[in-house]
Amino acid sequence: MGIDLSTPLQYLKGVGPRKAADLKRAGLVTVEDLLYRFPFRYEDRSHMQPIASLRPDMRAAVLGEIKSARLAITRRRGFKIFNAIVSDTSGAIRCTWMNQPFLADVLQPHAAVVIFGDVKLDSSGLHFLNPEYELVVEDALGVHTGRIVPFYEKTGTVTPNMQRRLVRHALDALPAALPEILPDALRTRLHVEPRRAAIEASHFPPNDASIEELNAFRTPAQRRLIFEEFFLFQIGHAWRRHAALTEIKPHVPKVDDRIRAAAARILPFKLTPGQRQAVKEIVEDMQRPQPMNRLLQGDVGAGKTIVALLAALVAMENGLQVAFMAPTEILAAQHYRTIAGLLAASRFRVDLLTGSTPGLEKHTLHAHVERGTTNFVVGTHALVQENVRFHRLGLVVIDEQHRFGVEQRAALRAKGLHPDVLLMTATPIPRTLALTDYSELDVSKITDLPPGRTPVRTWVKPESRRDEIYQLLRDELDRGRQAYIIYPLVEDSEKIDLKSATEMADHLQAEVFPAYRVALLHGRMKPDAKERVMSAFAGGQVHILVSTTVVEVGVDVPNASIMVVEHAERFGLSQLHQLRGRVGRGPWESHCVLLYQSPWTDDARERLKALAATSDGFVIAEKDLELRGPGDVFGTRQSGLPRLRTGDLVRDREVMEDAHREARRLVADGGLTGELLEFVQQRWEPQFGLIEVG
Ligand code: ADP
Ligand code: MG
Numbered sequence: 001m002g003i004d005l006s007t008p009l010q011y012l013k014g015v016g017p018r019k020a021a022d023l024k025r026a027g028l029v030t031v032e033d034l035l036y037r038f039p040f041r042y043e044d045r046s047h048m049q050p051i052a053s054l055r056p057d058m059r060a061a062v063l064g065e066i067k068s069a070r071l072a073i074t075r076r077r078g079f080k081i082f083n084a085i086v087s088d089t090s091g092a093i094r095c096t097w098m099n100q101p102f103l104a105d106v107l108q109p110h111a112a113v114v115i116f117g118d119v120k121l122d123s124s125g126l127h128f129l130n131p132e133y134e135l136v137v138e139d140a141l142g143v144h145t146g147r148i149v150p151f152y153e154k155t156g157t158v159t160p161n162m163q164r165r166l167v168r169h170a171l172d173a174l175p176a177a178l179p180e181i182l183p184d185a186l187r188t189r190l191h192v193e194p195r196r197a198a199i200e201a202s203h204f205p206p207n208d209a210s211i212e213e214l215n216a217f218r219t220p221a222q223r224r225l226i227f228e229e230f231f232l233f234q235i236g237h238a239w240r241r242h243a244a245l246t247e248i249k250p251h252v253p254k255v256d257d258r259i260r261a262a263a264a265r266i267l268p269f270k271l272t273p274g275q276r277q278a279v280k281e282i283v284e285d286m287q288r289p290q291p292m293n294r295l296l297q298g299d300v301g302a303g304k305t306i307v308a309l310l311a312a313l314v315a316m317e318n319g320l321q322v323a324f325m326a327p328t329e330i331l332a333a334q335h336y337r338t339i340a341g342l343l344a345a346s347r348f349r350v351d352l353l354t355g356s357t358p359g360l361e362k363h364t365l366h367a368h369v370e371r372g373t374t375n376f377v378v379g380t381h382a383l384v385q386e387n388v389r390f391h392r393l394g395l396v397v398i399d400e401q402h403r404f405g406v407e408q409r410a411a412l413r414a415k416g417l418h419p420d421v422l423l424m425t426a427t428p429i430p431r432t433l434a435l436t437d438y439s440e441l442d443v444s445k446i447t448d449l450p451p452g453r454t455p456v457r458t459w460v461k462p463e464s465r466r467d468e469i470y471q472l473l474r475d476e477l478d479r480g481r482q483a484y485i486i487y488p489l490v491e492d493s494e495k496i497d498l499k500s501a502t503e504m505a506d507h508l509q510a511e512v513f514p515a516y517r518v519a520l521l522h523g524r525m526k527p528d529a530k531e532r533v534m535s536a537f538a539g540g541q542v543h544i545l546v547s548t549t550v551v552e553v554g555v556d557v558p559n560a561s562i563m564v565v566e567h568a569e570r571f572g573l574s575q576l577h578q579l580r581g582r583v584g585r586g587p588w589e590s591h592c593v594l595l596y597q598s599p600w601t602d603d604a605r606e607r608l609k610a611l612a613a614t615s616d617g618f619v620i621a622e623k624d625l626e627l628r629g630p631g632d633v634f635g636t637r638q639s640g641l642p643r644l645r646t647g648d649l650v651r652d653r654e655v656m657e658d659a660h661r662e663a664r665r666l667v668a669d670g671g672l673t674g675e676l677l678e679f680v681q682q683r684w685e686p687q688f689g690l691i692e693v694g
Contacts, residue, residue, distance in 0.1 A: 003173045005032035013169045019162075026155035031170050034163070035199050036645045038222070039150030042214040043116055043132070046147050046207040052090035056121035063136065063145055064088040066111045071104045082107075086115055093119075094127040103133075112136040114145055134161065143168045148205045148214065167203050181679060182228060183671060186662060190227075198224040202646075217648070223655060226647040230659035235676070236684035238667040245290055249418050251394055253286045253318035262317060263310055266342045274298070274446035275307050281444045282311045282422060286395070292420035295401075298446030299617040300426045300581025301453070305556075307446070308397045309339060311422060316348050316375045320394025323415070324378045327403035329354045329527045330534050331554040335399065336378040337535070338556075343376070353379035353388070356527035384411040397422045400553045426553070426581065427574060427621065456584035458612040459593045460568070469593050470512055473562055477516055477543055481561040481588060485546045486579055488570050504566075505546040516543040523550050552578045558586035568594035569604035573624040576611050603627065625650060 003011060008030055010020035028034050049060040069084040080101040085092050095115055097103055107113060117131025136144055143149070143164045152163040178196045180187065192198075201221035205214055213219045217226065271279065278296055285292035298304045312322040324339070326332040336352040343350055351365050351374045368374040372391030377383065381404070393415055398404060401423040423441070461469060473483050485508070487501040501522060509518040519542040521533045530550070536542045538557050545551070545560075552575060563583045568576065576594070583590040594608050610623050647655065666672060672680065 002175070003031060003170070004175070005030065005035070005178065007031045009034060009166070009170075012166060012173065014165065022157045026158040028158070031174070034166060034170055035203070036225075037152065037163075038202060038217075038225075038646050039152050041151045042205065042211060043149050043151060044211045045114060045116070045145050045149045048088075048114075048145065050090035051086070051088050051093050054093060054119050054126060056119055056126065058119045059117065060119055061114060061116040062086065062088060062093070063112070063114050064092075066107055066109050066113055067092060068109055069104065069107055071101055086113060094125065095131055095133070096127050097130055106135070107133060137161070143204070147207055148209060148211065150203050171200055171203065181676060182231065183666065183676060185671070186666065190662075192224045192227070193220060195225075195228070197221070217651060222646070223652075226652050226655050227659055229645060229647050230652070230656050231663055232679070232683070234656075234659045234663035235666065235672065235680055238663040239672060239680050239684065241664075242667045242672075244293060247291055247418050248289050249291050249394075249420070251318065251320055251392065252289055253314050253320065253394065255283055255287060255314055259314060259317045262346070263313055266309070266313065266346065267306070268342065269306075269450070271306070272303065272446070272448045272450055274448040275303055278307050278444040278446050279310050281442075282307065283314055285442070286311065286314055286420050291418040292422065293441055294421070295423045295425065295441045295443045296446070297425055297443060299449070300578060301449060301585050302426070302446040303450050304399075304424045304426070304446065305335065305338060308399070308422060308424060309342060311420075312339075312376060312395060312397065315395040315420070318394065320392050320419075321369070321372060321374070321390050322376045322395045322397065323383055323390070323393060324376065324397045324399065325383050325404070326378070326380060326399045327553060328550065329356060329380055330530055330550060331399065332378055332380045333531050333534065334538070334554065334556060337538075339376065339378060348375040349373060350376040350378065353377055353382050354527065355380060355382045355385075357382070384415070388415065390415055393417075393419050395420045395422065397424065399424045400427075401425050402427050403553065426578065426617070452587040453584060454587075454589045455615050456580055456590045456592050458580065458615075459591065460608045460612050461593060461595055463595050463597045466595070469564060469595065472591060472593070473544075473564065474513070476562045476591070477513070479588075480559075482537065482540065482542075482557065482559050483544045484551065484560055484563040484582055485544060486551070486563060486565045487546070487548055488567050501546055501548060508544065508546065513544060517541065518544045518546060521545055521547040521550060523548055549575065549579065551582055555582055556585060557582070561586065561588045561590040562593070563591070564593045564595060566595050567597060568608055569596040569600045571607075573607045573610060573620055573627065576607070577617060577620045580611070580615075 008020070009015055009023050009028060010017060012031070015023070023029070023034075028037065043061065045061050045063075047061075048063040049058075051062050051064060054060055054062070064086040065088075067085040067087050069082070072081045072083065073079070074081065080099055082097045082100055082103045084095045084103075084107050086095055087093075112135070114134045114136055115128055115131045116133075117128050120127055120129045134144065144161070150164060150167070152160045154160055174196065176196065177194065178199075180195055182192065182195075186192075193201075198221040201209070201219065202225055205219065205221070209219055214222070217223070278298070282292070282294060282296070285294055296304055296307060308324065312324070315322050324335060326335055332352060332354050336350065340350045349368070351368065353362065353365055353369075357365065365374065365377075366388060369377055370389045370391060377388075382388075396415075396419050398421070402425050459469075476483060485504070487504065502520060505518055505520040519533050519536060521530060521537075525533075533542065533545070534555075537545045537560075540559060549571075560583055563580065565571065565576065565579060571579070580592040583592060594611065596604065596608060600608075607627065610620065614620060649656065
């Protein structure tokens with residue numbers, strides 16, 4: 001029977017309507033779905049070990065028959081041990097499973113079975129302890145034993161065993177060659193094997209393949225398929241980037257001496273070399289006919305705001321409007337204060353637009369923005385949600401951009417006619433992700449910090465040392481500094497074991513620091529109440545700010561020199577790094593105290609140690625990625641992350657680098673034609689509205 005990759009699985013041998021429905025529920029509809037679901041591990045069953053040759057501490061596979069089986073229940077309540085004796089022609093061995101009583105139904109006498117695992121020796125003799133097992137049913141296909149065997153994830157009612165058989169059937173029914181989507185020239189240059197062979201060898205590797213390489217997904221066959229997947233992803237980005245080069249802005253800013261002088265007038269300090277370089281790159285982009293699409297990366301406190309403001313000045317001096325979007329009201333208000341202050345002496349009008357701007361004011365503000373009398377509007381996502389129309393939007397700045405969804409960024413961009421876009425982030429983007437989500441952006445990095453900063457001293461302390469910490473805090477306050485005390489979310493009422501930040505603020509005020517002013521800030525407060533507290537803290541009238549993580553990003557109060565994080569063991573690594581970035585912004589030595597409550601998990605210990613060991617955001621981001629995986633680090637909001645079938649962003653990061661390079665090269669050389677172009681258009685065009693701003 002002739003089939004191809006798009007054939008529905010129900011036409012495969014052995015698949016009836018019932019099984020097809022099961023497969024569909026497991027996400028497998030076509031032959032391609034089946035074949036591109038890789039095994040998650042491989043086991044070498046090409047050499048079955050005779051049972052008589054087993055020795056303690058071996059890892060071995062045996063093929064035998066179950067002679068007897070017995071479920072024993074120990075006196076300890078509910079503790080069940082299942083023992084089976086398995087024999088082959090050379091001998092017999094006991095297999096023991098703890099607390100898997102259902103095995104009594106699965107592994108019954110006379111069944112043929114493959115046992116794979118660690119051989120142990122104790123006073124009761126040689127045995128397998130909790131080994132893998134698999135019943136050997138009919139194996140006419142020779143897929144279950146006598147070879148390197150693939151193991152598939154069980155999904156729903158689709159068992160690993162069934163998948164193994166189906167994959168074999170599918171491979172047998174497919175033609176000897178499959179259409180190649182990678183261009184010939186690329187395949188020749190990279191010496192990649194044909195697609196058909198790579199699929200075969202990824203499921204049923206030849207017996208001389210290395211089991212270690214297979215399980216690391218590093219055989220040429222596996223890497224070839226992973227490369228293909230990554231390449232098809234990268235080619236979309238490369239194409240998008242290429243297409244952007246043909247877009248033309250209606251207004252191209254110019255920079256002259258008058259503008260340089262205006263910039264010099266608003267600058268409150270001397271730029272660091274890193275900031276100067278970033279400004280240069282950004283302003284060069286702005287003067288090009290194509291819209292800028294640039295990401296400004298700089299660790300917390302590196303001074304990104306002023307860089308954005310200088311870019312904004314260039315736009316405004318050229319008669320263009322600027323929209324500056326921040327992820328929280330607190331941050332938007334802070335930016336508004338800073339920016340309005342620096343532009344006070346200029347002729348430009350700055351406004352703040354957030355969800356809590358009162359209706360009437362909002363109405364007037366919209367009119368100003370639409371007429372162009374507002375030159376610079378700072379705001380939250382209200383800038384995209386509300387009915388805001390710009391007169392001549394030339395520059396969009398998105399601060400802490402990782403906090404926004406892809407859609408929100410795209411919506412703001414769509415308000416301008418091809419405006420320049422500057423994304424800013426303090427969350428360093430690990431290389432792997434930079435190559436995926438951010439693949440088509442240009443990147444500027446500020447790697448230095450403003451002068452006079454001393455690194456924050458980080459302390460990891462058990463909660464029992466609280467008194468010492470309060471003393472440290474008091475010393476800082478006595479020197480005229482201010483403090484943050486951070487709590488995990490109080491909003492989460494189930495977490496009653498967490499001290500309520502509210503109670504704690506009262507306690508600190510009344511009993512511990514009566515001479516100082518303590519204030520509370522949390523996400524449940526009304527926006528104007530938040531703003532009052534924040535500006536009192538920024539103005540120095542509040543000395544200790546007890547807060548939830550609402551101050552996590554962007555907040556800038558240079559006089560604050562100490563932060564105490566309660567229940568630090570509950571925070572993620574990147575989050576702690578962001579929090580810590582709130583101190584160390586002035587010339588004083590600053591402290592970050594991570595209080596933990598024992599017992600803590602190994603993970604928590606590793607996180608806190610990692611944080612204490614380095615202040616380098618990149619090192620921390622890589623570590624975080626390693627500990628949690630990309631999905632968790634970047635959250636579900638990053639819908640730009642590819643859903644991968646064969647590859648893994650962390651495990652296969654060099655493959656992604658190759659794919660990135662090759663895709664850009666192919667597009668630049670004009671090699672994106674024919675079927676590949678059709679594929680890219682079909683797959684990516686519907687998404688490009690969203691991908692546009694990275
Ligand atoms: P981030 O990159 O985290 O957004 P900010 O833009 O908030 O950093 O800047 C952090 C602090 O450093 C602010 O108080 C800012 O005024 C100050 N700052 C920025 N650049 C310089 C500089 N070149 N010299 C001195 N202080 C600076
Ligand atoms: Mg910032």
